[in-house]
Amino acid sequence: MEVGEVDLNHVLQQQATISGQRDTMSSRRILNMNFIRLTWQQMLSAVHSIHEERIIHGDLKPANFLFVRGALKLIDFGIAKAMLNEDTTNIYRDSQIGTLNYMSPEAILDTDTGDDGSRRMKLGRASDIWSLGCILYQMVYGKTPFANLHMVQKLQAIINPAHKIQFPYIPDEAAINAIQLCLRRQAEARPQIMGKNGLLNSHYFLHSNHTKIDVT
DSSP states (O other): OOTTOEEHHHHHHHHHHTTTOOOTTTOOOOOOHHHHHHHHHHHHHHHHHHHHTTEEOSOOOGGGEEEETTEEEEOOOTTOEEOSSSSEEEEEESSOOSOGGGOOHHHHHOEEEOTTSOEEEEEEHHHHHHHHHHHHHHHHHSSOTTTTSOHHHHHHHHHOTTSOOOOOOOSOHHHHHHHHHHTOSSGGGSOOSSSTTOTTTTOTTTOTTSOOOOOO
């Protein structure tokens, strides 16, 4: 362990206690959008780096992002897999793969049975994008999108397009737009990290000179 290491989950917990405390008059969280924007940029860059190596992490969550001397590093590749083709890979399910609060709809729905009888699921880069969206939601709102639901309800809500994710008002509408894009139920509808309308190189949350992307 390097000196000064602390994971994003710990940082978010601290913020919930300090800068995220409720104002008794307004009941609004105090947001440091500069911190959120910089952290989001570094998260995208870290995940893009492994995607370029044809690796899907498969279990992105705040505890897997580590601040080392101010820079964000991605850790814990326990269930990460190399992609078998351009877009997807089969990841074998032992008991539970991934962390439910950050798990994509396809990680729950898109399963089949392997030759050995084990359950496996097909995941692509878009599954990591969903998880990133859940983390950004948590940075903005202090909780994950489905945090208030019990496990069975949560599973149903994640896969059900009729379940509308709540986006309470915040001044930075661009952050909400980025989250909404990441949390599209259809994997193919989610944005890439880089490229046309890429979250890292084009989205107006990080680039104020770019235009809003329609989420409909």
